[in-house]
Amino acid sequence: MRTFLSRGIRALFYNKIDDVPTMDHYSQLSKIAMGAIMAALAVIFQSAGIFIGFGYVLSMLATWPMIIAASISFQIGILSYVTTIFLLAIIQPSEVLVFSFTTGLLGISIGYGLRKMKNVFKVMLFAGGTMSLGIIVLISLFQFPILGPSVNSLGLGMLGSLSLFSLLYSWIWIKVSLIGMKVLQKAMPERKPSVYDREG
Template sequence: MNKMRFISIGGVLTTLTVSMQSAPVFLPAIGLLLSPLSTLPIAIAALSNISLGLAVFFASALILVLVNVQEAVILLFTTGLLGIVLGTFLYRKGLFVSIFYSSIILSIGMILLTYIVGISAFGDFISVDSIPLTLVSYTLFSLVYVSIWTICLRKFINYLIRINVLSLNSSTKAIEFIHFK
C-alpha cells in the first residue's frame, strides 16, 4: 500500500472510529448502540495491514482524548483493542484462534478497565466487590460477544469482497482495498 492510500484509508477509518466511539457523548440514547461499532473500522484496518490498524487505533484514541477522555480509555481497553486483535487474526490465523485470543484480550481489557481505571464495563449490573463473579461474567460475555463479532465481521468482509470493494491476498492472507480508477 503506497503512502497516499495508507493515509487516506487510515483517515477515513479513523473518522468512522471516532464518530462511533464518541456517539454516547453527543447522542446519549442512540450513541450507546453506535459505540460498540467502533470496533469495525479498526478491525478492517488491521485486516488490511497491521500497521494501518495500529495507526487508526492510536489516532482515534488521541482524537478521543480531546473529545472525551472516558471514551478514549474505553476505546484503548475494549473496543479498539478488540478491533486490532480481530483484524489481525481473523484471516491470518483462522476463526477459532481469532475468537480465542480476542476473547482473552477483551476479558483482560474489561478487567483492567474495571479494577485499574475504575470504569465498570457493565455499569451497575455487576458488583465489582465480587471479583470471582466479575471475572466469570467478563469471560463468558467476552466469549459470546467476540463470537458474534467474528461471525458478523467475516460475513461483512466476504460481502465487501463479493462487491469488489476489498480483495483477499491469498499469499499474505491480508485484505486489500481495490483501487478504483
C-alpha cells in the first residue's frame, strides 16, 4: 500500500518535465508575433470577468496565454504580460489588478518554471508561492477584495488555506499546460533552424 501511494505521489508531483515545446528554432520576429497574439487572447479572456457566472471561468483562462508566452522565452512572457496590463488599463481597468497579481502572474511563473525548473513539484512550489504572494499584496496593500468582501485581512488560518489553494490551483494549471502544449506543438508547423535566425 505504501509503495502504491509513493508511486502515486511521485507520478503526480515529482515527475520530470522533459518535453516542453519551445519556439527556439523560430525567428525572434515569430516569437514576438506569438507573444502579441498571447497578449491579445489574455485581454479577451480577462475582460470576460465583468460578466457574472461563465465570465469568471473565461477570465481564469487568461493564465493560459501567459504560460505559452513565458515558455517561449522569459522576455517574451514579460513583454506579453506588460502589454496585456497596458491594454486592460484602456479596455477594462477593473481587471488590471486581478490580472497583474493573480491570473497573469501565475501564468508567467508557470511558463518560466516549465522552461527552467523541469520538475512538476518545483514549478508548483514556485508558482503557488508567487500566486499566494500576489493575493496577499492585493488584500494587504491594495485592499482589493479578491477573496470576497468579507475577507479584508489575512489571519494564520486564512494564510494556510490560501497557500494550499494556490499550490493545488498551480498544480492543476501545470498539468493542463503540459497537455495543451503537446496539442499546440502538433498543430504548429515544424521549422528547421536557419542560419539567418537570431538567438532569442
